[in-house]
Every structure is written in C-alpha cells, then in structure tokens.
Amino acid sequence: MSQDSATATEAARKLTGRRRREVVAVLLFSGGPIFESSIPLSVFGIDRQDAGVPRYRLLVCGGEDGPLRTTGGLELSTPYGLEAISRAGTVVVPAWRSITSPPPMEALDALRRAHEEGARIVGLCTGAFVLAAAGLLDGRPATTHWMYAPTLAKRYPSVHVDPRELFVDDGDVLTSAGTAAGIDLCLHIVRTDHGTEAAGALARRLVVPPRRSGGQERYLDRSLPEEIGSDPLAEVVAWALEHLHEQFDVETLAARAYMSRRTFDRRFRSLTGSAPLQWLITQRVLQAQRLLETSDYSVDEVAGRCGFRSPVALRGHFRRQLGSSPAAYRAAYRARRPQGGAPESVGAVLETSVPAQGTASSSRRAAAASSPGPSPVTAAAAPVGPVERLGQGSEAYVQGRPALPGQRTAP
Numbered sequence: 021m022s023q024d025s026a027t028a029t030e031a032a033r034k035l036t037g038r039r040r041r042e043v044v045a046v047l048l049f050s051g052g053p054i055f056e057s058s059i060p061l062s063v064f065g066i067d068r069q070d071a072g073v074p075r076y077r078l079l080v081c082g083g084e085d086g087p088l089r090t091t092g093g094l095e096l097s098t099p100y101g102l103e104a105i106s107r108a109g110t111v112v113v114p115a116w117r118s119i120t121s122p123p124p125m126e127a128l129d130a131l132r133r134a135h136e137e138g139a140r141i142v143g144l145c146t147g148a149f150v151l152a153a154a155g156l157l158d159g160r161p162a163t164t165h166w167m168y169a170p171t172l173a174k175r176y177p178s179v180h181v182d183p184r185e186l187f188v189d190d191g192d193v194l195t196s197a198g199t200a201a202g203i204d205l206c207l208h209i210v211r212t213d214h215g216t217e218a219a220g221a222l223a224r225r226l227v228v229p230p231r232r233s234g235g236q237e238r239y240l241d242r243s244l245p246e247e248i249g250s251d252p253l254a255e256v257v258a259w260a261l262e263h264l265h266e267q268f269d270v271e272t273l274a275a276r277a278y279m280s281r282r283t284f285d286r287r288f289r290s291l292t293g294s295a296p297l298q299w300l301i302t303q304r305v306l307q308a309q310r311l312l313e314t315s316d317y318s319v320d321e322v323a324g325r326c327g328f329r330s331p332v333a334l335r336g337h338f339r340r341q342l343g344s345s346p347a348a349y350r351a352a353y354r355a356r357r358p359q360g361g362a363p364e365s366v367g368a369v370l371e372t373s374v375p376a377q378g379t380a381s382s383s384r385r386a387a388a389a390s391s392p393g394p395s396p397v398t399a400a401a402a403p404v405g406p407v408e409r410l411g412q413g414s415e416a417y418v419q420g421r422p423a424l425p426g427q428r429t430a431p
Contacts, residue, residue, distance in 0.1 A: 145197065
C-alpha cells in the first residue's frame with residue numbers, strides 16, 4: 021500500500037533550500053552493476069508524459085571521481101557530482117559495489133545532509149548498505165536482497181532487517197530487495213507521488229506488473245550464511261538441517277548449544293538475522309517444497325517427513341509463506357514442467373500459476389515493537405534466477421485489474 025496523501029504532503033513540506041520534489045538524484049559509484057543502476061534512470065529519466073506519466077527531472081551524480089567502471093568493464097561519466105544532490109527531493113542509491121567495502125565518506129555526508137533537509141532517500145538492493153553506513157536506517161525497518169540480509173543485520177544491529185519484503189517504505193527512507201524489486205519500489209514512488217493511474221501507465225510502458233504480490237520468501241535458499249561457518253552455532257544449525265524430518269523445537273536446539281532459550285535466541289538472531297523459530301519453520305517449508313517437486317508422497321506423508329506435527333500445520337505455514345496450498349503448488353509445478361526436460365524454476369511457477377499472497381501494511385514503530393523478527397534468510401552462491409522473472413502473464417498489465425501489494429509501507 022502506498023503512503024497516504026497527508027504523509028506525502030508532510031514529506032514535501034519538509035524540503036528546504038533549493039530542493040524540489042520532482043528532482044530525483046541517482047548516485048552512482050564505480051563497480052556498481054549496470055542493471056540496478058539503470059532502473060531509476062529509466063523510471064525517472066525518460067519523458068513519458070504522452071502516456072500520462074508525470075515528468076521527473078533526473079540528476080545522475082557521481083559518488084566519487086570518474087570515470088566509473090561498471091558491469092562488463094564499461095566506463096561511465098556522470099554529468100553531475102555530489103554537489104547536485106543539494107537540489108534533489110529524492111536521492112536514489114542503486115546497488116552498492118561490495119557489501120564488504122565502506123562507501124566514500126563524502127557521499128555519506130551528502131546523504132545525511134539531504135535527509136536532514138527533507139529529501140526522500142532510497143536504497144535499491146545492496147544500496148541499503150550505503151544508507152546503513154550513513155546511519156539513516158538506525159532504528160528503522162529495512163530490507164535488501166535476501167542473500168545479504170544476514171550480513172546487513174549483523175553489521176548494523178540497530179537496523180530492523182526484514183528479508184521477507186520486496187520493499188519497505190518507512191516514509192522518508194525506502195529500501196528494496198534484489199534487482200526486480202528495485203522496479204517495484206520505483207513504481208511505488210511514482211504511485212505515492214502521482215497516484216495509481218500514473219504508476220499503472222508507467223508499468224504498462226515498462227511491461228511489468230503494477231504491483232507484484234508476495235515477498236522474497238519464495239526465493240530463499242536453504243544454504244547457510246557465509247559468515248556462520250566459524251561460529252559455534254554452525255554445528256547446531258547443520259544438525260537441524262539434517263534432522264528436519266524429526267519433530268524438535270527451538271528448546272531442543274538451545275539445549276544442543278548448551279544455552280538458555282533466551283541466550284540462544286539472541287545469538288541466533290545476531291548470527292543469521294532471523295528468529296530461530298521462524299527460521300526453523302521456513303526450513304521445514306522449503307523441505308516440503310522439494311518433496312512436493314521430487315516425490316509422490318501424499319501431503320500427509322510430506323508433513324511427517326518435514327517434522328510438522330500435522331498436515332494442518334504444514335498447510336497453514338505453506339500457505340502463509342508461499343500463498344498456496346501444498347496440493348496446488350505440486351499441481352502447478354507439474355503442469356509447467358517441460359516434457360522430457362528439467363523443471364522450470366519454482367519461483368517462475370509460483371509467479372505465474374499459484375494464487376497470490378499479500379502482506380500486511382505496518383508502521384515503522386508498530387513493526388519494530390510487534391514483529392517477532394525477520395524471517396529466515398540464508399546466503400548462497402546459487403543464482404537467484406526466479407527473482408528476475410516477472411512472468412505474471414499479460415493480464416497483469418491490463419488497466420483496472422486488481423493486484424495485491426507485496427510490500428510494507430508506512431501508514
């Protein structure tokens with residue numbers, strides 16, 4: 021859901037100095053991936069007034085001295101430097117070049133100053149790491165690509181990282197998940213500024229859904245975060261993954277780690293960015309997915325082999341995470357499986373064939389106070405192909421067709 025008009029008006033009133041709401045600055049760095057960098061350039065930099073899309077003024081700014089190298093060894097030169105950010109009402113930071121390297125201090129200072137003067141600050145994918153380094157995410161909900169969410173949560177413990185969301189709108193600071201979610205967030209900004217009609221017109225021009233349903237959960241991989249290997253809890257986590265077919269709870273894991281439940285919860289969350297109970301449930305659901313895809317076990321048998329106490333428990337958690345019943349998921353998967361070949365990605369099946377699941381809106385403070393913590397996230401070297409596929413079918417672009425939101429926004 022988008023911000024209400026009162027919130028948007030209040031945000032606009034806070035702009036100071038030369039800043040204008042319709043001016044969007046995109047901050048580019050050397051080493052940034054060209055796809056993510058091009059998303060805000062395409063959304064905010066092309067005049068589509070003939071299609072009913074209000075025009076923005078785009079300022080492409082270099083966050084450091086050029087020329088900037090990007091994907092494939094291409095070199096870019098930007099028409100503006102950091103000084104141009106002083107005119108922008110919205111500042112967008114596309115994916116950062118490396119989650120392990122600190123951003124330039126001059127760029128962080130420019131972002132802090134822009135935020136203090138009322139600008140809306142946006143981080144796409146790993147751009148959230150730049151916002152976090154600037155201190156703009158402290159005490160706020162945020163998201164990033166599910167593969168990097170544990171690292172973000174561990175490195176910046178004051179950030180409320182939620183890897184379930186495609187994007188999070190916290191009013192004057194917004195963050196998105198992986199590549200395609202950057203498009204979702206940019207469309208949301210247009211929707212917030214100019215309404216559903218303008219966002220729908222832009223979505224049809226881009227040939228993408230006006231709003232995607234669900235979150236990142238369908239794309240999660242079960243591999244462990246890279247940083248967990250040397251931690252004492254790694255053995256407990258590995259044991260849990262090997263014994264998902266058994267019925268055990270978080271108390272069992274805490275006992276194996278020789279910790280109290282409270283200490284175990286705190287250590288587990290700091291290590292993985294996830295609450296242990298939600299992590300365990302998600303791993304069981306992922307295992308159920310694999311059995312539904314690769315075996316002929318009944319749903320009742322799948323529930324037992326994944327450690328669920330009953331088929332009812334499996335169905336409830338499966339639907340909450342994937343927006344479908346186990347039986348419908350299996351049917352959709354098999355219906356789209358190529359004859360005589362390997363199956364298509366599960367994410368693509370869900371995206372096109374499984375009923376959608378919406379996510380509830382919540383305010384920053386309510387989310388921080390009531391949320392049990394981010395859902396399980398894991399880092400892996402495996403490709404994230406399903407995220408890139410927007411296969412909603414042509415009906416997703418028909419004006420007036422209802423669509424469920426797949427994001428959290430500020431009230």
